[in-house]
Amino acid sequence: LLDALADQAALAIERVQLVADVDNARLAEEAGKLRSALLTSISHDLKTPLAAIMGAAGTLRDYQSALPEEDRLELLTTVTDESERLNRFIANLLDMTRIESGSMEPNAAFHYIGDIAGSALRRASKILAHHKVDVRVPAELPMVRVDPVLFEQVLFNLLDNAAKYAPEGSIVRVQAESTGERVLVRVFDEGPGIPPADLERVFDTFYRVRKGDHVRAGTGLGLSICRGFVEAMGGTIAAENRTDRSGAVFTVSLPLLPDAPNLKDMP
Numbered sequence: 001l002l003d004a005l006a007d008q009a010a011l012a013i014e015r016v017q018l019v020a021d022v023d024n025a026r027l028a029e030e031a032g033k034l035r036s037a038l039l040t041s042i043s044h045d046l047k048t049p050l051a052a053i054m055g056a057a058g059t060l061r062d063y064q065s066a067l068p069e070e071d072r073l074e075l076l077t078t079v080t081d082e083s084e085r086l087n088r089f090i091a092n093l094l095d096m097t098r099i100e101s102g103s104m105e106p107n108a109a110f111h112y113i114g115d116i117a118g119s120a121l122r123r124a125s126k127i128l129a130h131h132k133v134d135v136r137v138p139a140e141l142p143m144v145r146v147d148p149v150l151f152e153q154v155l156f157n158l159l160d161n162a163a164k165y166a167p168e169g170s171i172v173r174v175q176a177e178s179t180g181e182r183v184l185v186r187v188f189d190e191g192p193g194i195p196p197a198d199l200e201r202v203f204d205t206f207y208r209v210r211k212g213d214h215v216r217a218g219t220g221l222g223l224s225i226c227r228g229f230v231e232a233m234g235g236t237i238a239a240e241n242r243t244d245r246s247g248a249v250f251t252v253s254l255p256l257l258p259d260a261p262n263l264k265d266m267p
């Protein structure tokens with residue numbers, strides 16, 4: 001992970017260099033600052049849920065018999081929810097290190113995107129319970145060569161963001177289409193969208209558009225993991241804003257292989 005942080009620091013240095021002709025001592029200082037900013041961000045993401053778990057567990061231990069059933073249940077829910085959040089963050093960190101060390105070997109085979117979208121949506125059903133979900137994956141879509149576990153994670157991260165950043169009651173759309181050469185899988189939401197200057201940077205490790213986004217259950221890792229996974233499968237991922245209304249669109253583009261089978265031709 002420290003290597004990943006150092007890489008991130010190196011990238012920032014390159015940017016700094018473009019702006020001003022800074023000397024080596026200054027560069028080392030910038031790298032040091034960035035490294036500690038990233039460590040602060042990680043510590044925050046670990047400490048926040050842990051503090052909630054410790055608080056809830058301590059209250060349960062000390063006041064168990066005095067608490068009404070519904071309060072006990074609420075405290076236990078805090079423990080399980082926050083543990084899940086910690087677990088997700090650690091899993092994300094591990095994914096990141098796997099991507100950055102280049103040790104990820106996708107297990108690619110032909111899959112129908114509709115199936116993978118279905119399992120990502122099932123996994124996200126709880127977090128999308130207050131949104132309307134609209135799925136448009138044509139039955140005649142050719143199969144694509146992907147690692148189903150990685151691809152499901154990519155879609156899940158995009159759905160998770162849509163649920164986090166778009167208001168309750170709004171529509172989250174998953175759409176897939178073939179251009180003949182590529183298969184495009186898109187996730188549309190009706191949230192605030194992304195400031196144009198940040199459309200590329202949202203894929204950077206730990207990058208967040210709004211400072212306030214820190215209070216949401218995010219890690220700043222979701223999209224960099226998406227990009228790492230998609231690129232490992234030979235595809236690309238990009239963010240745009242919707243032109244028809246406010247909202248973000250994430251497009252995953254995967255190459256369509258000439259020998260790709262079609263689900264509708266399968267026995």
Ligand code: ADP
Binds near residue numbers: 161166207221223
């Ligand atoms: P996080 O865990 O913070 O959501 P991500 O890497 O998934 O981290 O996203 C990086 C940042 O991009 C988010 O903090 C948020 O500012 C912005 N972002 C991601 N998805 C959306 C979206 N669907 N709508 C608006 N902003 C988004």
